[in-house]
Amino acid sequence: METIHADIVIVGAGGAGLRASIEIAQSNPELKVALISKVYPMRSHTCAAEGGAAGVKGADDSQEMHFNDTVSGGDWLCDQEVVEYFVSQAARELVQLEHWGCPWSREDDGSVAVRPFGGMKKKRTWYAADKSGFHILHTLFQTSLQFPTIQRFDEFFAIDLLHKNGKCRGVVAMEMRSGRFFSFQAPVVIMASGGGGQCFPFTTNGAIKTGDGMAMAYRAGVPLKDMEFVQYHPTGLPGTGILLTEGCRGEGGILVNKNGYRYLQDYGMGPETPIGEPVLKTMELGPRDRLSQAFWHEQKKGNTVETPWGDCVLLDMRHLGEKKINERLPLVRELASSYVGHDPVTDPVPVRPVIHFMMGGIDSNINGETPMPGLYAIGETACSGLHGANRLGSNSLTDLLVSGKRSAERAAAYAKEAGQREDDPFITAQAEAVVTWVRELLQQSGGDESIARIRREMKTTLEEGAGIYRDEEGTSASCQKVAELRERYKTIEVHDKSNVFNTDLQQALELRNLLDVAETVAEASLERRESRGAHQRLDYTERDDENFLKHSLAFRQADGRPRIEWLDVTITRSQPGVRDYSGSKDK
Amino acid sequence: MSTRQMELEVMRYDPEQDKAPYFQKYSVPCEDDWAILDAINYVKENIDTTLAYRWSCHMMVCGSCGMMVNGEPSLTCKTFIRDLPDRVRIEPLENFPIERDLVVVLDDVMEKLRMAKPFIIRKDDPPPEDREYTQSRANLYKFKQYTMCINCMCCYAACPQYALDKSFIGPAVLALAHRYNIDSRDQGKSERLNILADHDGVWECSFVGACSEVCPKSVDPAAAVQQMKIDGAKEWWKQKLGGGKS
Amino acid sequence: MAIAKKAFVWGLFAAGGTLTAFVFPVLIALFLLVALGKVPEGLQFENIHAFATSWVGKTGLFIVISLSLWHAAHRLRVVFHDFGVRMDNLVANAVYLVALIGTVMTAFYLYKI
Amino acid sequence: MSRQPYIRPVSKTTWYMRNGRYRKYMLREVTCLLVGVYCFLTIWVLAILASGSQEHWNAFLVSQQSPSVVAFHAIALIYFLVYQTFDWFKLAPKAMPVQLGEKKMPDRFIVIAHYAAWAVISLFVFWLAGVI
Ligand SMILES: Cc1cc2nc3c(=O)[nH]c(=O)nc-3n(C[C@H](O)[C@H](O)[C@H](O)COP(=O)(O)OP(=O)(O)OC[C@H]3O[C@@H](n4cnc5c(N)ncnc54)[C@H](O)[C@@H]3O)c2cc1C
């Protein structure tokens, strides 16, 4: 095993990890950054984001309003000081991205254009057609190429954190192309490894989103926060789970059931708005949790359309016309035409809710600090309390930038104080132990468990027990099932014994992480006995501020199921209220 | 939905076992609406877990899944089995060393990417404070097409000049450099041309045009490279006549 | 690093290529007519001689021939490369020399007409 | 350690046999030989004119009249049109796109403009030569 010393190790080169690395390289060129990513940076899943990034832009908008939308959208589970800081930095970060060359779409006067988005009262979503995340990621990656102090380790798979006396000290990783192991030793690790949607069967998340960072932190003793809050996006393509951005509805697309009826008006999001004139924060521009839940009810009522891929509703964009669709939603057109054979210009497109985003993640704060000194967490892998119980579309991309920059500043200061360290035999031994475990996993044979089967069963049980609607019985069954799968995992066999680009081994390691994440999702869902935001219980249908205006924290236990603790939500100016998407009071 | 039995001939190579690549056959029951990537995933999940290849997004945007499909560089999540015959040959992208199975070594292009300085370069004034640059849609649409590159490297697999001479910078990287050259916010054009209109730069391209034909994102790198040659020729005169700084 | 000399050569190549695309078909057609024995009026000795004597004619002919030669020379250099001949310097010198000779011959004859 | 990337050989002399796209490219490239031939033919014409002798000129014209020469020119003409002229026009919009405000001028217009200019030039030369 080789050892690499750095001042700061960043795990993950998606939007969050790249933003952080640029910040460090720019402000602290004397610090050596090791940027580890299991895929080339531009393959990170930030590239899949379509709709855009939120930041106050118009003169009629204000940070106050952005704050209110975010907090009520999050069903008051947001930590409000985090939201305050976030809205104050959002626009600045998006401008910074513009200065770095991001090809944002433009207004007639040459300023950056903004579009409406679900749950947002004003137009404040900056976009680059329907490839916003793609352009953000590529802009950041290309910008990062000018900084020699960022040393990249592409296609290195991080396996476990290294820590001593409760402090983070680095990470063990495997170089995919050679199968060699490296211990990266540094006083600071910034975890920016993205979400874990792959623990569900039907998701917009790419194959790489396996919750690795969350699981690594969890195994190192750091709690995972609010894991029960998993966002369904209301408009995924059936079959593949490919996302059709909320921008479709922002531009005026409507959702109808099999009778051609705009059913959202029956679920507290009416009255119906005229076709082609979307009104902010109502009907199709309601928040994602509400829209996905409405689908569930329509399905129960038998109002959904049957397709070869299961029940769907229809997203109708025909009235937007070909010109507008080509200009603002070209990717959507391409995806819908190629994957389900429906061209939005001429046909309504079948869609259904799809797992999209994890509000929960590594317990972190406004600075990206976790309970473990030296470990920072940012982006989707973290839970800073920004998104609460339901993330508003387009807040996440901005969060990558805001939290990336802020944590980089803090982490740099921490790293400078900690200084460079010598080889530490304790840390090296810890790393060796991880490597030994992986080698044994690779060698072990004769087991009859297959990685694919366990993965499949995990996905199924999680959807059953922690889907759009949950109840005590289903969810506890899931908890048991995941625990059982964790046992069975111990006897899996990795058939590929090669050292070179062993994706079989990688999948085995990812499955271990997924199981950890799945377990916290199921357990936290079980323990939260109320309905709030994306977490809806059939047996506890109301929000319960008295008992559950709290974050859940899942701690790993040496053996057995995780322990759930509760942490108060920080409230500064907005007391819990009613989430109103009827559009009535805004007029 | 009906299924169709397809025969996949997949190139395999494990450097620890094999001296040279060989083909392995898999018979896969494919759903009508599958992309060829789904068929490969089926193999990995159900038939042979040792098959190595890259993929992630399954939505034509991460650029990981480029491979040769029946001899043509293709994005496998965008190549549908409905458009393919019953036998399909899958190989790693041409013109790159094979690391393992369908995984190729991309170091060369990644290094070239850095060389091309694909970021905004400012010479004079700093950017406006707290405000974006003003940029007309006309200017945006001029370079927009060249920002669409997902680095899938299909164009490199198609370009014979890159095949013949690895020092050629190649289509996607040149297109990206051109994208910055014609962005109204950028001032680094002559700096970039000094590197990219040098010997191994644009001039190695003989306008075969294969790069643009295979590009899954309609980036048209061939066009970018030709435009850059014109820019390079102009810049040469400018520098010779003492007009431009080098 | 600096912009390679190829920028200059390529400029001539591109200009020549455009010219050939536009005028060579008609040029070949004229040769074809002659070969068919249908010599047009303008190719009778007095007419063509007069044309080649005029300044306009001289300049036109010179530009077309010299640029086309450069175009051909440069492309031939690439063709050699594409057929696997890898002595680029030698090839380049040879083909450009031929183009230069042709250009000088053109100038010489035009001057003499 | 155990890496050993495999490099597939590429023939430096026959690579273009791999697909039709490359072969077409090679057919285009060799049009340069035709250009060379016609340049030197024209220089020969100039040499004859430079001699100032009408007999030489007429002898030259007669010498050109043979079926094999006809065949050569005819084939050359078609080959040149297909692989140089048409190809060049097709590719022109790539090298010189025209931006009209927010829109790129459709390639087809640029191509059509090329054909139009080509027609004018050809007619002009024919008129000069007294063909029409
Ligand atoms: C289809 C889709 C559309 C979306 N649209 C929007 C939108 O319009 N607006 C919005 O605000 N948000 C949107 N989101 C959400 C948003 O895009 C993501 O939350 C965000 O991009 C996550 O960025 P990240 O940097 O945290 O992680 P990622 O971009 O996922 O990057 C993770 C990085 O970590 C690395 N990594 C992971 N595990 C390991 C490991 N074990 N070892 C080494 N490296 C590792 C990966 O290689 C990668 O580089 C969308 C999400 C999806 C899926």
Ligand code: SF4
């Ligand atoms: S230019 Fe096209 S083919 Fe080449 S890497 Fe980019 S997207 Fe792929």
Ligand code: F3S
């Ligand atoms: S294929 Fe290659 S030669 Fe040029 S036009 Fe494209 S880069």
Ligand code: FES
């Ligand atoms: S899997 Fe991402 S482009 Fe094909």
